[in-house]
Amino acid sequence: MTKAPHKPRLSFTGMLRRSLVHRRARSLSALVALTVSAAIATALLTLYADLNTKLHKEFRNFGANIVITASASTPLPPNALAEIQRTAGPDALIAPFAYAVASTDRGTSVVVAGTDFASVARLDSWWQLAHWPTAPNAALLGNRAANFVADEHNVKLTYSGKAITLIGAGRLTTGGDEDSRIYIPLATFTQWTGINPTVVEVQVPGGAVTVEAALTRLRTQFPSLQIQPVRQLVEGESRIVERTHALMYGSVLLIALTVAVSVLATLSASVLERRRDFALMKALGGSQTQLMSMFLLEALVIALAGVALGYIAGSAVAWGISQINFHTATLPRLSVLPLVLLLNIAIAALAALFPVRVLRTLQPAALLKGE
Amino acid sequence: MPESISPTETETRPGCAVISLNGVTREYAGHAGIVCALDHASFSIVAGEWVAITGPSGSGKSTLVNLIGCLDRPTSGELRIDGVDVAAMSAAEMDRFRADKIGFIFQQFHLIPYLSALENVMLAQYFHSMTDEAEARAALARVGLAHRAEHLPSELSGGEQQRVCIARALINNPPILLADEPTGNLDAANQTIVAELLQDLHRNGHTIVMVTHDPEMAALAQRKIALSHGKVFCHPVLSQVVTLKR
Numbered sequence: 180m181t182k183a184p185h186k187p188r189l190s191f192t193g194m195l196r197r198s199l200v201h202r203r204a205r206s207l208s209a210l211v212a213l214t215v216s217a218a219i220a221t222a223l224l225t226l227y228a229d230l231n232t233k234l235h236k237e238f239r240n241f242g243a244n245i246v247i248t249a250s251a252s253t254p255l256p257p258n259a260l261a262e263i264q265r266t267a268g269p270d271a272l273i274a275p276f277a278y279a280v281a282s283t284d285r286g287t288s289v290v291v292a293g294t295d296f297a298s299v300a301r302l303d304s305w306w307q308l309a310h311w312p313t314a315p316n317a318a319l320l321g322n323r324a325a326n327f328v329a330d331e332h333n334v335k336l337t338y339s340g341k342a343i344t345l346i347g348a349g350r351l352t353t354g355g356d357e358d359s360r361i362y363i364p365l366a367t368f369t370q371w372t373g374i375n376p377t378v379v380e381v382q383v384p385g386g387a388v389t390v391e392a393a394l395t396r397l398r399t400q401f402p403s404l405q406i407q408p409v410r411q412l413v414e415g416e417s418r419i420v421e422r423t424h425a426l427m428y429g430s431v432l433l434i435a436l437t438v439a440v441s442v443l444a445t446l447s448a449s450v451l452e453r454r455r456d457f458a459l460m461k462a463l464g465g466s467q468t469q470l471m472s473m474f475l476l477e478a479l480v481i482a483l484a485g486v487a488l489g490y491i492a493g494s495a496v497a498w499g500i501s502q503i504n505f506h507t508a509t510l511p512r513l514s515v516l517p518l519v520l521l522l523n524i525a526i527a528a529l530a531a532l533f534p535v536r537v538l539r540t541l542q543p544a545a546l547l548k549g550e
Numbered sequence: 551m552p553e554s555i556s557p558t559e560t561e562t563r564p565g566c567a568v569i570s571l572n573g574v575t576r577e578y579a580g581h582a583g584i585v586c587a588l589d590h591a592s593f594s595i596v597a598g599e600w601v602a603i604t605g606p607s608g609s610g611k612s613t614l615v616n617l618i619g620c621l622d623r624p625t626s627g628e629l630r631i632d633g634v635d636v637a638a639m640s641a642a643e644m645d646r647f648r649a650d651k652i653g654f655i656f657q658q659f660h661l662i663p664y665l666s667a668l669e670n671v672m673l674a675q676y677f678h679s680m681t682d683e684a685e686a687r688a689a690l691a692r693v694g695l696a697h698r699a700e701h702l703p704s705e706l707s708g709g710e711q712q713r714v715c716i717a718r719a720l721i722n723n724p725p726i727l728l729a730d731e732p733t734g735n736l737d738a739a740n741q742t743i744v745a746e747l748l749q750d751l752h753r754n755g756h757t758i759v760m761v762t763h764d765p766e767m768a769a770l771a772q773r774k775i776a777l778s779h780g781k782v783f784c785h786p787v788l789s790q791v792v793t794l795k796r
Contacts, residue, residue: 189665189672189681201664459660462621463718464649464677466642543621547656547730 195476202449209445209481210488213523216438217489218496220522223427224515225497230423242303243274243380244390247397248405255376255404263379266400267393271383274298275376277368281361284335287327290360291336293368293376302382306357312348315367319351321358334361343371386420435526442530446478450534458543470538475531482527486520493519567630568725568757569595569618571782574627576613587613589780590627597725600748600758602768605777611761612730614777618759619728620648632725649678653719657731659711661703667714668699671721678722689717693747709740716747727751729760733767745770 199206247263249255255275256262263273277293296319300311312319318334328334331347345363352358369375383393390408397406450457457470494511501509576588588610595601605611616622617629620636623644629636632651639647653674661670671686690699693713703711712732719727732748733741749770752758762768776783 189669189676194665194673197664455660456662459656459662460673460677461645462619462648462652462654463674464645466645468642469677543616543619547654547658547660 191473191476195473195480198453198473199477199480202452205445205449205452206481209442209449209478210485212438212441212445213482213485213526214488214492216435216526217486217519217523218493219434219489220431220519221490221493221515222496222500223431223493224518225494225509225512226500227424227427228512228515229501229509230420230427242305242409243272243382244409245381245383245394245397246407246409247379247381247401248407249377250405253403255379256401259376259401260379262400263381263397266396267381267383271381271393272298272302273382274302274380275365276378276380277365277372277374277376278378279338279368279372279374281336281338281372283327284329285327289324289327289336291338291368291372292360292362293365293372293374294362295365296362299362302380303353305353307352309349312364314346314348315364316345317348317364318345319348319362321360321362322350322352323358324361325350328361336361338372341371343367431522435522439526439529442478442526443533446527446530446534447537449477450474450537454537454541455546457538458541458546461541461543462547467539470541471535474534474538478527478531479524482523483520486516486523489523490516490519566597567594568597568599568632569759570628570630571617572628572630574617574624574629576610576617576622577625586780588617588624588782591780591782592627593775593782593784595757595759597757598752598755599773600752600771601760602771602774603759603761603777604763604768604774608779609777610780611777613780615728615730615759615761618726619652619654620644649674649722651724651726653722653724653727655712655715655719655727655729655732657734659703659708659715659735661711661714661718663703666700666702667695667706667710667717670703670714671718674718674721686717686721689721690714692720693717694743707740708736709743712736712740712744713747716744716751720751725757727756727758729758729762731762731764732760733762733764741767 245267247255260273260275264271267273274295275298279291279293280288281291283289296311296313296317299306308319318336320328320331320334325331328347331350334345334347336343336345345367351362365376381393381397383390394406394408397404457465457474460470460473461467490511497509497511501507571591571593574588574591575586578585578587591610591614603611603614613622617624617636618631620631620639623629623637631647634647636644636647661667662673665673667690668683668686671689672681672683675681675686687696687699690696693716695710695713695717698706698710698714703714706714712735716732719729727748729748733744736744745767748758748760758771760767760771768774773784
């Protein structure tokens with residue numbers, strides 16, 4: 180019987196390695212379970228870490244979350260836009276609006292709004308239109324308002340007896356009031372009507388708390404102006420973010436428990452299978468601490484290997500989910516690693532409770548006798 | 551044939567009681583109440599003696615092996631191994647004491663399946679103090695298995711596995727060899743080899759406590775201690791050491 184020689188050195192790590200390899204099916208089963216838990220935890224925590232940013236970014240696409248309105252008696256103060264920008268914060272998007280009711284060449288009354296197209300393009304990126312106008316005499320026609328003019332490409336409007344001819348820059352569809360308006364550049368509007376902006380739409384990035392804080396600052400800074408949040412948006416965003424967080428936490432917990440049960444079954448079977456081995460070690464003088472260490476270290480090694488593999492797999496999953504849903508890459512986050520590590524070690528520890536109890540109550544003589 | 555093996559100093563002093571039981575009782579709490587597995591057992595085994603423990607199943611042999619092997623403590627009575635009161639030791643002290651004083655030989659060999667013969671012998675060194683490969687190889691050579699050192703248990707015959715088990719029991723040179731049905735799983739040829747090994751160990755001064763059902767193996771011992779329903783019946787007269795004939 181000639182066999183390849185086995186390495187004769189005997190060490191704690193050597194025994195551990197041999198034991199894991201010898202019971203490769205069980206080791207692999209536990210490794211797969213712990214890898215899955217680590218991968219899911221990594222993916223969810225990575226996404227979770229980026230979730231606020233990504234959801235806020237998504238919510239930015241819905242437009243303003245604060246509307247500032249000046250009354251006819253108290254117009255916006257001079258330099259109002261710069262002050263609002265300063266008060267709302269450098270990340271806030273703001274767009275001024277001035278309104279007037281003019282007549283079209285068909286004699287139909289229409290609301291004409293003067294605004295800064297560049298700002299609106301960022302603030303209301305969800306508006307559906309072919310392209311944002313840039314010319315100083317351009318007119319963006321709301322889908323319904325386009326029917327009020329005789330020629331969409333040559334838009335003739337009159338306000339207080341003053342006529343203006345603008346070049347049609349396409350149609351705008353929002354499904355809201357904007358569809359009934361004609362938007363023109365603010366400078367042209369003011370020059371034509373003599374009316375200054377009375378409304379400023381503000382988009383403050385962040386959750387409800389951030390928006391409320393910005394609201395308070397703005398109300399303090401401009402006590403004469405009517406400053407209102409767009410409640411549906413602010414609270415809706417807050418609710419969605421909170422629920423998504425809760426869903427992610429719940430998922431991680433549920434998966435952790437499922438994996439713990441699976442690992443518990445594997446480790447228990449592993450200890451029950453090797454009761455005689457452990458009994459032998461005890462008979463040879465192995466202390467309770469040594470046997471426990473040997474078993475717990477096995478569980479720890481599998482848990483750590485699961486973390487390493489799961490972190491890589493989970494980061495890839497998070498990247499994929501982020502690409503598909505948010506169209507941006509989520510890079511691996513080292514900051515989630517300690518949490519994933521803790522989770523997997525907790526699962527392994529939880530799963531090891533029963534096997535450790537078996538080890539503690541081991542009866543070597545009876546086991547070695549085959550009873 | 552094995553080379554000469556010497557036990558520790560204590561065992562080499564003939565007449566000195568290396569194992570002493572005085573009114574030792576071991577009770578277990580069972581479903582039907584308290585079960586007395588060993589009932590006021592009192593006897594001594596002197597250094598260098600070969601004692602066979604016999605008795606039917608359930609007579610208390612395993613309990614006695616447990617106690618002498620320092621794997622359990624008496625409920626009452628005094629058990630002294632090599633002069634030390636077992637009941638007075640902490641769990642950690644008992645582990646240490648067991649590694650020092652007892653060499654186990656099992657009926658089912660109990661070799662770790664993923665360790666080679668050599669490593670299985672070294673395992674006893676590992677739990678005793680530190681491993682010494684040369685010493686472990688020498689122990690295997692003593693039982694005639696130098697050429698099988700690198701083989702896994704699954705690659706060894708039953709007799710070879712039992713010899714590895716004996717080498718493992720001897721590696722730390724313990725004063726007491728506790729053999730539980732050492733030939734119970736062996737064929738006649740291997741039984742003879744193992745019996746000869748035990749005889750050789752005894753000739754070299756080892757104290758052997760052997761649990762056996764086999765009258766021929768029991769006849770090799772100097773004295774029989776019969777157990778029945780937890781009670782001990784000693785055969786006080788030392789018999790002549792006989793040679794196993796198969």
